[in-house]
Amino acid sequence: MKTFKRLLGYATPLHHYVPEYVIYTIIGIVFGMVNFAMLIPLLNVIFDQVTTEPQVINHPVFSFTIKYFIDLFNYYFYYFINTSGSKESALYFVCAVIGICVTIANLGRYMSTRVVTRMKMTMLSRLRTNLYKKFTEQSLGYYSEKQKGDLLSVMTNDVQEVEVSVVSSVQILLRDPFIIIGYFAVLFYLSVKLTLFTIVFFPVSGLLISYISKKLKQKGWFSQELLGKILNVTEETLGGVRIIQSFTAAPFMQKKFGDVNYRFISVSKAMFNQRELASPVSEILGVMVVVVLLIYGGTMVLHGSDLLTGATFMTYLVFYSQILQPAKNISTAITTMQRGIVASERIFGILDSQVAVQEKNNAQPVSTFDDKIEYNNVSFKYDQQYVLKDINLTIRKGQVTALVGRSGAGKSTMADVLPRFYDVNEGAIRIDGTDVRDLRLNDLRALIGVVSQEAVLFNDTVFNNIAFGHPEADREAVIQAAKIANAHEFIEHLENGYETSIGDRGLKLSGGQRQRLTIARAIFKNPPILILDEATSALDTESEKLVQSALDKLMQNRTTIVIAHRLSTIQHANEIVVMDHGEIKERGTHDDLLSREGIYHKLVEMQEFK
Ligand SMILES: Nc1ncnc2c1ncn2[C@@H]1O[C@H](COP(=O)(O)OP(=O)(O)OP(=O)(O)O)[C@@H](O)[C@H]1O
Numbered sequence: 001m002k003t004f005k006r007l008l009g010y011a012t013p014l015h016h017y018v019p020e021y022v023i024y025t026i027i028g029i030v031f032g033m034v035n036f037a038m039l040i041p042l043l044n045v046i047f048d049q050v051t052t053e054p055q056v057i058n059h060p061v062f063s064f065t066i067k068y069f070i071d072l073f074n075y076y077f078y079y080f081i082n083t084s085g086s087k088e089s090a091l092y093f094v095c096a097v098i099g100i101c102v103t104i105a106n107l108g109r110y111m112s113t114r115v116v117t118r119m120k121m122t123m124l125s126r127l128r129t130n131l132y133k134k135f136t137e138q139s140l141g142y143y144s145e146k147q148k149g150d151l152l153s154v155m156t157n158d159v160q161e162v163e164v165s166v167v168s169s170v171q172i173l174l175r176d177p178f179i180i181i182g183y184f185a186v187l188f189y190l191s192v193k194l195t196l197f198t199i200v201f202f203p204v205s206g207l208l209i210s211y212i213s214k215k216l217k218q219k220g221w222f223s224q225e226l227l228g229k230i231l232n233v234t235e236e237t238l239g240g241v242r243i244i245q246s247f248t249a250a251p252f253m254q255k256k257f258g259d260v261n262y263r264f265i266s267v268s269k270a271m272f273n274q275r276e277l278a279s280p281v282s283e284i285l286g287v288m289v290v291v292v293l294l295i296y297g298g299t300m301v302l303h304g305s306d307l308l309t310g311a312t313f314m315t316y317l318v319f320y321s322q323i324l325q326p327a328k329n330i331s332t333a334i335t336t337m338q339r340g341i342v343a344s345e346r347i348f349g350i351l352d353s354q355v356a357v358q359e360k361n362n363a364q365p366v367s368t369f370d371d372k373i374e375y376n377n378v379s380f381k382y383d384q385q386y387v388l389k390d391i392n393l394t395i396r397k398g399q400v401t402a403l404v405g406r407s408g409a410g411k412s413t414m415a416d417v418l419p420r421f422y423d424v425n426e427g428a429i430r431i432d433g434t435d436v437r438d439l440r441l442n443d444l445r446a447l448i449g450v451v452s453q454e455a456v457l458f459n460d461t462v463f464n465n466i467a468f469g470h471p472e473a474d475r476e477a478v479i480q481a482a483k484i485a486n487a488h489e490f491i492e493h494l495e496n497g498y499e500t501s502i503g504d505r506g507l508k509l510s511g512g513q514r515q516r517l518t519i520a521r522a523i524f525k526n527p528p529i530l531i532l533d534e535a536t537s538a539l540d541t542e543s544e545k546l547v548q549s550a551l552d553k554l555m556q557n558r559t560t561i562v563i564a565h566r567l568s569t570i571q572h573a574n575e576i577v578v579m580d581h582g583e584i585k586e587r588g589t590h591d592d593l594l595s596r597e598g599i600y601h602k603l604v605e606m607q608e609f610k
Contacts, residue, residue, distance in 0.1 A: 165340030
């Protein structure tokens, strides 16, 4: 219930929808009922129950009661017979009333669905927006624990499930009980005795029918498990065709598959047959109920009860049949609602997840970097094991610091803790003496530019990729950045220049072009501190040169931490920090370190650097 209330909260303010919805729904129900009520005069006319003798009926005095409207109808009914002297004109009149009522009833229903659609769309759009916002704000640690597919599935499937199950169930639960109440009121009006009988009989039979059909439907989703087995055997086979063939094991595998397949087929057959039984069984039971009603009510009519005429009884049956569908709808809505609630809980699970890296309430603004970055006794772990152990490092303004070491040594982690993609577990990182955790998060990140190995670009124009996050940026500044990054020339040759859309993740560009665009993006941002993760994959010499010279220009006049893979970068670094198993093992310049014949020396010997 709490989840449900919270979901409705996403459609607020409810008063924008509820009164309108109630009015349209009532119009739909009332005119729908009037429509069926027209059966009585219609049947009476057709079966000759109406005399053409002139009748004196006075125009009723207005009051907001059912009686007034019945009297008004009767007034006109006989008015037409009296003036034309034929019953046909009454028939036309009744048909005209039916036509008008059907139109109004359907208009009411249509308008009410429009209100629901409006409310539904508001709710779904807000849910999606909030999820997306959370995805952009959630810290990186969260994403290493969660599967991307699961998160996407929440954004698509679960939101859709809420749409299908919760919203349509709510629509039914807000409408169909009123329909049932309304129709029961009319049933009482038509025959109290028969309705008292129905009222006892209806819920008992309804529950019985829904119980039996649910039992039949429920059985057997275990065949999903068998389907899984079929997939497993197939996957195993596809991965091992070579082995299967070389061991001439095809017949063996075919038999293995055949067994699983046979079991799946027989279980599925039984399951489908049983499921299909639900519908005829409930239909037969439903008709039985009507048959009992027919016998009971029919006997009343045959015995000439004053209370029930033939036409009234038939109308009664029509009204009664109209109750069955909403009753079924309500029972299905309650079950489907459960599914929707489970889906919403998954959505709320994400929305409620704690963001590990948060800004302090009294965080300090910062806009410049003046002196140094310090790692003071920094230790960090993702899970159990420390990945950074008691790191102490000072990087002075304007310096290039190269981080080198074997794969898994902790270089990327060193870089990631600076812009607070993760918070350190022990020690502190300070920028100009202030702990990064005391700074405003956006200010801190504005100081730092990140150029990663993988050129991450977005499906947008070249311009928007360079001026990422600043669509209003000055065109000249963007072009200038592209020029410095050696990208201007190739951009000019693109179909629409800076307005060319670069496709999904920049697939329309070459590897080197993508990298130069990411460099242009960093140049445009113009941060004082740069974290550069050098690409390891080789480009062709021409492209490599362009990228390298772009990088050199990017690094000019900046403080750079580079996860270095190129000897040229390392040689020019002011300090090389050699990491191993999360610790700084050696530091110094290239020549220093070579002469020490330690880890660095080995790395160079093993040609780890290009
Ligand atoms: N998100 C994560 N969750 C858990 N452990 C991680 C995560 N990222 C990295 N690690 C582990 O932390 C250690 C250091 O990883 P890191 O990526 O910092 O090394 P690296 O020196 O940059 O390696 P490479 O040169 O291969 O990128 C590794 O043992 C790695 O398995």
